[in-house]
Amino acid sequence: MGFKGKEASSFFRDFLDECGGSAVIDGGFATELERHGADLNDQLWSAKCLVSSSSHLVRRVHLDYLEAGANIILTASYQATIQGFEAKGFSREEGVTMLRRSVEIAREAREIYHDRCTKDSSDFMRNERYRKRPILIAASVGSYGAYLADGSEYVGDYGDSVTVQTLKDFHRERVKILVDAGADLIAFETIPNKLEAQAYAELLDEEGIETPAWFSFSCKDESNVVSGDSIFECASIADSCRQVVAVGVNCTAPRFIHGLISSVKKATSKPVLVYPNSGETYISESNQWVKSSESEDDFVPYISKWRDAGASLFGGCCRTTPNTIRGIAEAIYGKVQDKCI
Ligand code: MET
Ligand SMILES: [Zn+2]
DSSP states (O other), X not given: OOOTTSOHHHHHHHHXXXXXXXXXXXXXXXXXXXXXXXXXXXXXXGGGGGSXXXXXXXXXXXXXXXXXXXXXXXXXXXXXXXXXXXXXXXXHHHHHHHHHHHHHXXXXXXXXXXXXXXXXXXXXXXXXXXXXXXXXXXXXEOOHHHHHTSSGGGTOOOOTTOOHHHHHHHHHHHHHXXXXXXXXXXXXXXXXXXXXXXXXXXXXXXTTOOSOEEEEEOBSSSSBBTXXXXXXXXXXXXXXXXXXXXXXXXXXXXXXXXXXXXXXXXXXXXXXXXXXXXXXXXXXXXXXXXXOTTOOSOOGGGHHHHHHXXXXXXOOOTTOOHHHHHHHHHHHHSOOOSOOO
């Protein structure tokens, strides 16, 4: 499925229709990489695995989420930036190659998955609706705060010296590379403040980017993103951007999601997406996630309530796994077979 020649919004509406109205996003990428043995204690975090010797792990994680029932898989580029790669001693060209590879590896995984499904359909994939579901590759773009690798994507305060222009200049090239590499969508995710949403909207316009995008914010309660800016104002910026086809929240505690869906819906009639984290809190000093008394272990039982509240795309973020995504897919598609092979 391609968006070329179609308006971004009608492309996405068709996709959601094909999914039956609701779609499944994948789950925690870094979490699953670590489960496969990757050591991500690094400034580049999950983007560290884009070096060629680890690309098999990235492909493996994409396949895990496809097998769990995802309609949309996010690339390993969340914390991948030319600036970040250069700071680690890679050349500019190597940085560009790794960004491109993030999209290519996801596309390879989709092909492998489709191939398996076709070959093994008669025995293993009896649920037609699930087997024939559309699958999109969303290029992940993490915030400037993610590049800083100091936890500021959960605080959202970049200081007075960082302006909309700083942020546009920071993101410009990587967004163009990801688009050129053939992503179906751009997932601007874990956006911590209004400033960065504004920068993304202007960037898409200035560069004449036609690839559909979503804006997803990380929030600290039912009505504010982590910086304290209101989700209503943030979602309003997304609403007025032509290329934005869905708006929502990610890497946010499950207990805030219901209220946030209502707040986002007040600002936009675009499809609403939610992919919460496990409800644990990230401690940047120790680089660890800790359970709080309010942590929720499993938000899958809420999916139908969130759907009733008006959301139409559901997945998981940090500390969620293919099990969560399988649960979501079953809530949406009915029983899913374990694997294609
Ligand atoms: C800190 S939010 C991270 C989002 C990214 N897509 C990931 O799952 O790794
Ligand atoms: Zn996350």
